[in-house]
Amino acid sequence: MTKKHTYGQILKSSALIGGSSILNIIIGIIRTKAMAMLLGPSGVGLMGLYGSIADLTISVAGMGINSSGVRQIAEAVGSDDAERIARTAAVLRRISILLGALGAVFLIGFSGPLSKLTFGNDQHATAVALLSIAVFFNLVSAGQGALIQGMRRISDLAKMSVLGALFGTLISIPTVYFLREEGVVISLVLVAAMTLLTSWWYNRKIQTQMHTISASQVGQEAAALLKLGFAFMVSGLLMTGAAYAVRLIVVRKVGFDAAGLYQSAWALGGLYIGFILQAMGADFYPRLAAIAKDNPECNRVVNEQAHVSMLLAGPGIIATLTFAPLVIALFYTPKFEGAVEILRWLCLGMILRVISWPMGFIIVVKNVQNLLIFSELAWTVVYLGLAWICVNSFGLKGAGIAFFGSYVFHVFMIYAIVRRLSGFRCSTANLQTSFLFLSLIAVVFCGFYALPFLLAMGVGTLAVLLSGVYSIQVFLNLISLDRIPRPVLKSLQWLRLAPSGYSEINDLEPISKTAISDSVVKNKLFVDMKWSIFAFMVCALFSMWIYGYDRGADWSAGLDSIESKLEMLMSIFHIKINNGI
Numbered sequence: 001m002t003k004k005h006t007y008g009q010i011l012k013s014s015a016l017i018g019g020s021s022i023l024n025i026i027i028g029i030i031r032t033k034a035m036a037m038l039l040g041p042s043g044v045g046l047m048g049l050y051g052s053i054a055d056l057t058i059s060v061a062g063m064g065i066n067s068s069g070v071r072q073i074a075e076a077v078g079s080d081d082a083e084r085i086a087r088t089a090a091v092l093r094r095i096s097i098l099l100g101a102l103g104a105v106f107l108i109g110f111s112g113p114l115s116k117l118t119f120g121n122d123q124h125a126t127a128v129a130l131l132s133i134a135v136f137f138n139l140v141s142a143g144q145g146a147l148i149q150g151m152r153r154i155s156d157l158a159k160m161s162v163l164g165a166l167f168g169t170l171i172s173i174p175t176v177y178f179l180r181e182e183g184v185v186i187s188l189v190l191v192a193a194m195t196l197l198t199s200w201w202y203n204r205k206i207q208t209q210m211h212t213i214s215a216s217q218v219g220q221e222a223a224a225l226l227k228l229g230f231a232f233m234v235s236g237l238l239m240t241g242a243a244y245a246v247r248l249i250v251v252r253k254v255g256f257d258a259a260g261l262y263q264s265a266w267a268l269g270g271l272y273i274g275f276i277l278q279a280m281g282a283d284f285y286p287r288l289a290a291i292a293k294d295n296p297e298c299n300r301v302v303n304e305q306a307h308v309s310m311l312l313a314g315p316g317i318i319a320t321l322t323f324a325p326l327v328i329a330l331f332y333t334p335k336f337e338g339a340v341e342i343l344r345w346l347c348l349g350m351i352l353r354v355i356s357w358p359m360g361f362i363i364v365v366k367n368v369q370n371l372l373i374f375s376e377l378a379w380t381v382v383y384l385g386l387a388w389i390c391v392n393s394f395g396l397k398g399a400g401i402a403f404f405g406s407y408v409f410h411v412f413m414i415y416a417i418v419r420r421l422s423g424f425r426c427s428t429a430n431l432q433t434s435f436l437f438l439s440l441i442a443v444v445f446c447g448f449y450a451l452p453f454l455l456a457m458g459v460g461t462l463a464v465l466l467s468g469v470y471s472i473q474v475f476l477n478l479i480s481l482d483r484i485p486r487p488v489l490k491s492l493q494w495l496r497l498a499p500s501g502y503s504e505i506n507d508l509e510p511i512s513k514t515a516i517s518d519s520v521v522k523n524k525l526f527v528d529m530k531w532s533i534f535a536f537m538v539c540a541l542f543s544m545w546i547y548g549y550d551r552g553a554d555w556s557a558g559l560d561s562i563e564s565k566l567e568m569l570m571s572i573f574h575i576k577i578n579n580g581i
Contacts, residue, residue, distance in 0.1 A: 064232020073150025096143025
């Protein structure tokens with residue numbers, strides 16, 4: 001029962017955050033399309049550079065207060081001590097305002113050097129200084145968001161995300177429309193202001209019993225927040241610093257237009273995966289923090305989260321790989337066509353990111369600061385080293401290759417660390433699911449290099465359908481049907497993806513796992529989709545071999561060539577049979 005309850009909680013939080021992310025994606029389509037049409041590749045690249053400067057400053061000045069605040073609030077809530085909750089919340093709010101002010105002053109003071117470092121001159125110093133307002137707003141709203149997340153108010157967190165994105169889009173598009181590139185920084189400030197407003201609105205709903213807090217208590221709470229936050233700050237600084245450095249490498253080696261293409265591919269590559277990682281952080285992080293001292297329970301929850309995340313992410317990654325040209329055309333303009341290849345490479349890295357992130361949370365909740373800093377430092381060195389080599393060798397797509405290579409390293413490094421830290425081992429279900437999806441993604445990716453475009457699109461489309469059905473099948477075996485919302489269950493039954501005969505389920509009487517398994521076996525769609533996917537991959541690889549051999553032998557291209565090859569193979573097979581071989 002505990003296992004089913006855990007999977008149900010993961011899917012519930014993923015549905016809430018995922019639903020808000022879908023709305024954010026729709027809003028993002030509108031905002032991104034408008035910015036692409038108004039600014040072009042160079043303008044989008046300029047926006048990406050300004051955003052990197054702001055993110056870098058927030059990472060330095062924020063001192064990891066968002067992540068450490070979530071952990072401290074979650075721990076206080078777990079203690080059921082109302083006074084402790086109120087004290088931690090009050091200190092968190094004050095620290096956020098103080099750090100926001102310090103971050104703004106820092107950016108104003110270093111606006112000139114940052115402008116020269118980023119753009120090669122100080123002409124953008126005023127715009128960089130103006131970003132200080134956005135830094136202040138974002139840091140204050142981060143503290144408010146940490147309080148909401150730490151108290152596991154997932155519904156409010158989802159609403160806050162959607163409304164912030166909506167209001168930010170409504171106010172940023174007209175700003176850029178009238179001011180063009182001069183309005184880029186102003187739009188970033190206005191978006192941050194909307195984020196602050198929405199976080200304040202939901203933050204004020206949290207009622208805590210305020211008591212007089214002594215200076216020593218403030219100091220103790222602040223020290224606990226900042227001590228843990230320092231490790232998060234260094235980790236965030238390394239990640240945002242790496243992203244900033246890679247953009248500089250692209251600008252220096254390829255140009256501003258290439259930076260815009262990279263920014264567009266980066267935004268789209270993380271769009272779908274973003275809701276997986278957000279759901280992971282929204283509910284999984286505070287829930288894991290509460291059981292951090294129980295290694296077996298901690299490892300079990302991480303395995304379950306990783307399993308669900310892979311099942312959710314796999315079909316989306318395959319869809320992005322397959323329909324990359326359509327996605328680029330939908331979100332941007334034909335001028336961004338050059339971002340398609342780098343987007344596919346980024347997708348390979350993103351699926352590995354989904355695998356490594358749940359394991360990485362073990363380091364976070366164990367509060368092993370040295371390991372957290374070491375792991376992020378090692379990844380950053382590998383990422384930047386690969387970026388420098390690959391961009392020089394392969395041009396723009398080299399940045400995507402470097403990202404993929406860095407996460408190959410990251411997965412093995414994190415697994416080795418948490419294996420030693422908590423005795424973590426990947427479950428059999430996780431190993432099987434990871435192997436299945438990684439193999440399928442590799443086949444689809446290689447198809448676009450080995451097959452004609454239309455045939456590769458067909459292979460990718462079938463892969464999306466098969467992986468989607470497989471994920472639904474596994475989910476239906478993980479949770480009781482009574483935990484699925486009635487409209488969703490009826491839709492699945494109408495599509496023949498869920499067993500029929502359970503339309504009148506008593507919500508108070510969960511269906512046994514045996515009963516579900518029996519009903520699933522009777523449904524023809526659930527006759528081991530795993531082997532169907534493997535058969536599909538074998539056929540796809542055989543098609544690549546035929547097409548590659550065909551081109552290497554300089555035969556005529558097309559279906560006639562493939563048919564002749566098959567006839568030749570059949571004739572050889574027939575001769576061997578007749579000869580008794």
